[in-house]
Amino acid sequence: MKRRILLATCFTFLLALQIETALAEETTNLLKGNINDTNEQYRSEYYAKKLHESYKKSKDETEALVVDGDLLINQMLGNDFLKEKRLHLNIIQRKMFLKRKTLEELYNSNDLSLDAYEYQIEKVSTESFIEAAKILSDIEFEKLFGFQKIEISKAYDKITEPLPE
Amino acid sequence: MLKRIKVMLLVVFCTIFAFFQSAIAGKVYGLRTNLWGVPIYSIPWIQHTYSCVSNLGVVTCYAFPSGSTKTGGTIAVTSVNESVGVMRAKCYAGCSMSYGVNGVCHQHTNRVIYPSNNHPEIPTSVTGYSASRWLFGARGTNWSQCVSKCGAY
Numbered sequence: 001m002k003r004r005i006l007l008a009t010c011f012t013f014l015l016a017l018q019i020e021t022a023l024a025e026e027t028t029n030l031l032k033g034n035i036n037d038t039n040e041q042y043r044s045e046y047y048a049k050k051l052h053e054s055y056k057k058s059k060d061e062t063e064a065l066v067v068d069g070d071l072l073i074n075q076m077l078g079n080d081f082l083k084e085k086r087l088h089l090n091i092i093q094r095k096m097f098l099k100r101k102t103l104e105e106l107y108n109s110n111d112l113s114l115d116a117y118e119y120q121i122e123k124v125s126t127e128s129f130i131e132a133a134k135i136l137s138d139i140e141f142e143k144l145f146g147f148q149k150i151e152i153s154k155a156y157d158k159i160t161e162p163l164p165e
Numbered sequence: 166m167l168k169r170i171k172v173m174l175l176v177v178f179c180t181i182f183a184f185f186q187s188a189i190a191g192k193v194y195g196l197r198t199n200l201w202g203v204p205i206y207s208i209p210w211i212q213h214t215y216s217c218v219s220n221l222g223v224v225t226c227y228a229f230p231s232g233s234t235k236t237g238g239t240i241a242v243t244s245v246n247e248s249v250g251v252m253r254a255k256c257y258a259g260c261s262m263s264y265g266v267n268g269v270c271h272q273h274t275n276r277v278i279y280p281s282n283n284h285p286e287i288p289t290s291v292t293g294y295s296a297s298r299w300l301f302g303a304r305g306t307n308w309s310q311c312v313s314k315c316g317a318y
């Protein structure tokens with residue numbers, strides 16, 4: 001008799017745990033959000049989900065990174081951001097990633113020293129901001145990158161300095 | 166006597182089973198992200214982020230490339246459902262990443278918190294994150310190598 005009671009208690013306890021898990025999953029599914037959600041947290045969860053899906057689908061890392069950048073544009077400048085400017089930004093970013101890939105190959109084949117490699121990476125990165133600054137307005141630039149166009153000049157001075165010996 | 170032993174064994178079995186059930190239910194795991202300001206070259210300035218993985222009361226924190234893991238405010242607390250999630254988070258934290266080449270602290274933090282519910286990322290309100298994401302993506306330019314090494318989640 002005692003054993004039966006004990007067994008029943010055990011199973012009830014396990015059943016309660018299972019129900020709790022299922023409920024937690026259901027709540028998680030409800031909180032996935034959507035692109036136009038007024039709640040920032042839910043909207044950002046939507047983008048996190050989209051980002052996850054794009055990396056999962058894409059076999060080419062460069063393209064996945066460009067999609068990532070496109071989602072960033074949506075998040076910072078809105079889904080209705082000018083298509084022309086958006087495409088231009090995609091091109092700038094793709095060009096930057098491809099240049100970096102070439103530099104990585106040169107570095108891996110010992111055709112580039114570590115110092116020169118890091119310097120070139122910085123240069124390519126800064127150049128991408130300079131290119132983006134040409135097509136974005138001051139407000140758009142600050143909204144997208146979180147700093148002002150004027151601050152690029154400091155980074156530009158840095159990349160035009162001679163490479164350290 | 167034999168009956169008592171049987172009952173005791175049953176109690177032990179049920180307790181162990183219930184413990185693993187609760188672990189799968191994600192009651193005890195949590196990931197935490199904190200931030201504080203540190204300047205870096207190329208992007209005017211960024212807020213530094215780091216991550217902590219809590220597993221059965223043991224908290225392990227990861228700062229990339231280095232720095233304190235005690236200061237700053239919490240910006241995101243999420244949970245992982247399975248022990249394998251904690252294992253993955255720790256493995257992602259150890260993936261190779263060259264600072265300023267493959268990513269910065271933001272990308273590293275995003276890698277660690279990746280196994281938690283809905284694969285979150287640090288909020289865009291973190292200063293410098295949108296700029297670093299433009300340069301390195303959300304989880305670094307060599308994220309696929311990290312997934313190949315540790316396994317997908």
